[in-house]
Amino acid sequence: MPKTYPVSLILSRRPCLVVGGGSVAERKVLSLLACGAKVKVVSPTLTQTLREVAEKGEISYRQGEYETADLDGIFLVIAATDRDEVNHRVAVEAMARNMLVNVVDDPPHGNFYVPAVVRRGSLQIAVSTDGKSPLLARKIKEELEERYGPEYGFLVDLLGEIRHDILDNTADPRKRRDSLTAILDDQVLQLLARGELEQAKERVINAYHRGRSQP
Ligand SMILES: C[C@@]1(CC(=O)O)c2cc3[nH]c(cc4nc(cc5[nH]c(cc(n2)[C@H]1CCC(=O)O)[C@@](C)(CC(=O)O)[C@@H]5CCC(=O)O)C(CC(=O)O)=C4CCC(=O)O)c(CCC(=O)O)c3CC(=O)O
Ligand SMILES: NC(=O)C1=CN([C@@H]2O[C@H](COP(=O)(O)OP(=O)(O)OC[C@H]3O[C@@H](n4cnc5c(N)ncnc54)[C@H](O)[C@@H]3O)[C@@H](O)[C@H]2O)C=CC1
Numbered sequence: 001m002p003k004t005y006p007v008s009l010i011l012s013r014r015p016c017l018v019v020g021g022g023s024v025a026e027r028k029v030l031s032l033l034a035c036g037a038k039v040k041v042v043s044p045t046l047t048q049t050l051r052e053v054a055e056k057g058e059i060s061y062r063q064g065e066y067e068t069a070d071l072d073g074i075f076l077v078i079a080a081t082d083r084d085e086v087n088h089r090v091a092v093e094a095m096a097r098n099m100l101v102n103v104v105d106d107p108p109h110g111n112f113y114v115p116a117v118v119r120r121g122s123l124q125i126a127v128s129t130d131g132k133s134p135l136l137a138r139k140i141k142e143e144l145e146e147r148y149g150p151e152y153g154f155l156v157d158l159l160g161e162i163r164h165d166i167l168d169n170t171a172d173p174r175k176r177r178d179s180l181t182a183i184l185d186d187q188v189l190q191l192l193a194r195g196e197l198e199q200a201k202e203r204v205i206n207a208y209h210r211g212r213s214q215p
Contacts (some may be wrong), residue, residue: 004113009076009100016075019066019090020081021046022123024104028078028114033058042070043081068093076100079110104113107131116141121153122160151197158201159184162208169212179211 016023016032021043029050032039039059046054054061062070066086071077077099079090081199084105089107094101103110108131115126116137125144127137161185170176183204191200 001108001130004128006115006126006128008124009035011076013038014075017042017070017074017077018069019043019077019079019086020104021030021050022080022082023047025078025080026050028080028102028104029053029059031114031117032076032078037076040070040074042066066090071097071099074099077102078114079103118144118148119153120148120150121156123148123152123156147193149195151192151195151200154197155188155192155200155204158204162204166208166211179208182207182211 002074011032012035014037016037016039018029018032018039018041021041022045025041025043026047026049029039029041030053033053039048040062041054041059042064044063044065050059050061053059066081066089066131071090071094074094077090079087079094081087081099082117083103087105088109091101091103093105095109095111100112101110102112102114107113113128113131115128116134116140117127117128118125125141125148127140127144129137146161163180166183170179185203185207188200188203191197191203
């Protein structure tokens, strides 16, 4: 099997199609919506949750069987029906149009897999087994959820802001590198691992101010 290339896609307002309206389609639709995608679903039936989402106007829904024209204008498509031949047809037609395509029951016929993801604000940890064991991906994700709590999301935001400031105000590349390293030392991570977010933040901010006051 060829090696896969991990990416973090920006899907905001991008038209995405999910074919099928069952439990797997529901999971994929909700994760696409959470990323701000413009989601269209085509399926003869919908789960209760998907029906509610459609009634609220959060997705566009065409009731019926998949047709080739459903792909028009689509950036990313997920084939999530329980019928192999339908998923296969979606894959072949979408691949011919060079789209991003995920096939839930026959991943090698698409061009990407969906990993299990821990989200902590802008920090994301994705676990993929290239389809070999989704259950293992999920279990490792659950272990990571225990290890990396919500405090990591807050730290990432703070580091992002300070990094921006350092990049804007430090011309010398060597000094930049030193400042960026200084704000995130091992002790910050140790504090965070103990759940001591406030102390970790304080340490980051102090290191930043020390760096600024140096010539
Ligand atoms: C290839 C892939 C295609 C894709 O991208 O969808 C795929 C394919 C298949 N999954 C199957 C089964 C299960 N999938 C899950 C769970 C998840 N599956 C996800 C991804 C992927 N699943 C992609 C590869 C990811 C990787 O690289 O490992 C996760 C990570 C992300 C997500 O779907 O959002 C999500 C975890 C959500 C979370 O908790 O984070 C569970 C466990 C559960 O339900 O809890 C089971 C039952 C246990 C088992 O079978 O292991 C089957 C057999 C179906 C059948 O038996 O008919 C196929 C088809 C096949 O393998 O051919
Ligand atoms: N990738 C993953 O994580 C997983 C994948 N699977 C696989 O995913 C597939 C779907 O599973 P579920 O969602 O549980 O099935 P489901 O039976 O709940 O849903 C199937 C959906 O496909 C729709 N559908 C059927 N024919 C269609 C067509 N011609 N056009 C459009 N929609 C059509 C049905 O109306 C229904 O809404 C199964 O083949 C299963 O093997 C199962 C578990 C996890």
